[in-house]
Amino acid sequence: MVELTLPRNSKISGQGKTYKSEAKGDAKLRTVRVYRYDPDTGENPRIDTYEVDTDGISMVLDLMIKIKSDLDPTLAFRRSCREGVCGSCAFNINGKNGLACTTGLDELGKGDINIYPLPHMPVVKDLVTDLTKFYEQHASIQPFLQSDEVPEKEHLQSPEERELLDGLYECILCASCSTACPSYWWNGNKEDEGLQDEEYLGPAALLQAHRWIKDSRDDRTEERLAQLDDTFKLYRCHTIMNCVQVCPKGLNPAAAIAEIKRMLVERQGQKVT
Amino acid sequence: MASSATKHFARQRLTALVQVPLTIWLVISAISLIGASREDMLAWVSTWWVAALLVAWFLSVPLHMSIGIGDVIDDYLHKKGTRSLTHGLNSIYALLIGIVGVTSVIAITLIA
Ligand code: SF4
Numbered sequence: 142m143v144e145l146t147l148p149r150n151s152k153i154s155g156q157g158k159t160y161k162s163e164a165k166g167d168a169k170l171r172t173v174r175v176y177r178y179d180p181d182t183g184e185n186p187r188i189d190t191y192e193v194d195t196d197g198i199s200m201v202l203d204l205m206i207k208i209k210s211d212l213d214p215t216l217a218f219r220r221s222c223r224e225g226v227c228g229s230c231a232f233n234i235n236g237k238n239g240l241a242c243t244t245g246l247d248e249l250g251k252g253d254i255n256i257y258p259l260p261h262m263p264v265v266k267d268l269v270t271d272l273t274k275f276y277e278q279h280a281s282i283q284p285f286l287q288s289d290e291v292p293e294k295e296h297l298q299s300p301e302e303r304e305l306l307d308g309l310y311e312c313i314l315c316a317s318c319s320t321a322c323p324s325y326w327w328n329g330n331k332e333d334e335g336l337q338d339e340e341y342l343g344p345a346a347l348l349q350a351h352r353w354i355k356d357s358r359d360d361r362t363e364e365r366l367a368q369l370d371d372t373f374k375l376y377r378c379h380t381i382m383n384c385v386q387v388c389p390k391g392l393n394p395a396a397a398i399a400e401i402k403r404m405l406v407e408r409q410g411q412k413v414t
Numbered sequence: 415m416a417s418s419a420t421k422h423f424a425r426q427r428l429t430a431l432v433q434v435p436l437t438i439w440l441v442i443s444a445i446s447l448i449g450a451s452r453e454d455m456l457a458w459v460s461t462w463w464v465a466a467l468l469v470a471w472f473l474s475v476p477l478h479m480s481i482g483i484g485d486v487i488d489d490y491l492h493k494k495g496t497r498s499l500t501h502g503l504n505s506i507y508a509l510l511i512g513i514v515g516v517t518s519v520i521a522i523t524l525i526a
């Protein structure tokens with residue numbers, strides 16, 4: 142059965158700590174609550190509270206870096222480009238998945254800020270999640286050009302054909318969409334029976350599948366569609382649309398999935414006639 | 415399961431589409447029949463086109479229902495064995511409703 146409650150050691154029951162910036166002058170302190178988990182201590186996760194002077198800080202990532210360098214160097218999180226390109230700083234910020242580096246403090250209203258790891262993924266430490274499964278799902282759709290032609294120089298594409306890839310190629314694999322999807326949560330690997338293939342691939346992998354299906358230079362359209370004609374891999378999408386809401390690049394995985402379904406119905410029709 | 419996935423999806427949409435006009439018609443008819451006598455009801459059901467539409471309704475609704483419940487089963491039941499068993503029970507349930515519905519319409523048409 143689907144698990145409706147958290148395993149005992151995943152419940153947030155640890156005793157949280159509080160850290161406070163030294164307020165300079167009349168600087169206003171902002172309360173930031175952060176999920177903490179350290180597998181080495183054997184303790185349950187806890188929520189630590191940081192009272193931070195946000196003077197001169199505009200983005201959530203800057204705030205997190207300030208916490209780490211000024212208040213608590215033990216806080217673990219991933220980040221790299223700090224400009225919405227690498228996809229490594231995705232967290233659940235005030236209940237919504239997104240990139241810390243492109244989320245402004247002004248977008249979060251006046252209240253406290255809550256930062257949690259991406260939902261549903263196993264937590265390695267604090268805000269660092271294990272994305273192995275997510276990357277495996279991406280790899281399973283074979284995200285690379287497969288062409289029968291061997292061109293002298295390069296595979297050519299008209300501007301119109303190239304345009305078909307807009308809204309698909311921009312994905313930075315941040316995992317915000319997949320980990321925001323309830324269907325992805327409960328149709329993750331139905332591993333208890335070792336049925337590795339009975340799982341929903343999730344919006345990110347399916348968006349990329351669509352990106353290669355649409356690519357005029359690729360010759361594996363039929364094989365790609367055949368692979369997705371599956372109750373679990375594709376059809377666990379119930380058009381919940383959380384993916385569209387959270388994508389920090391403004392992409393629309395739900396539309397890509399709907400298009401794959403449409404192509405599959407057409408393909409089925411062609412087979413019958 | 416793999417090859418039937420798209421068939422299921424298409425059928426689910428198709429039966430949903432068929433039900434929109436059928437169900438609107440059925441609800442309007444039911445309202446207009448409020449207070450009708452038993453004889454009026456029998457006569458209504460046994461009108462050939464009403465009987466035909468009712469049969470269509472009793473074919474499409476259980477099919478649509480079983481596909482929908484099948485989706486819920488696929489979502490929530492993680493063990494393959496339990497899942498297949500529940501799928502089986504679901505199909506039998508839908509089949510029974512279909513058979514009872516269609517035979518009732520035919521029986522009424524024959525009686526009236
Ligand atoms: S589609 Fe958007 S939310 Fe999903 S992985 Fe790509 S960039 Fe992130």
Ligand code: FES
Pocket residue numbers: 220221222223224225226227228229230231240241242243
């Ligand atoms: S740090 Fe690279 S996307 Fe945020």
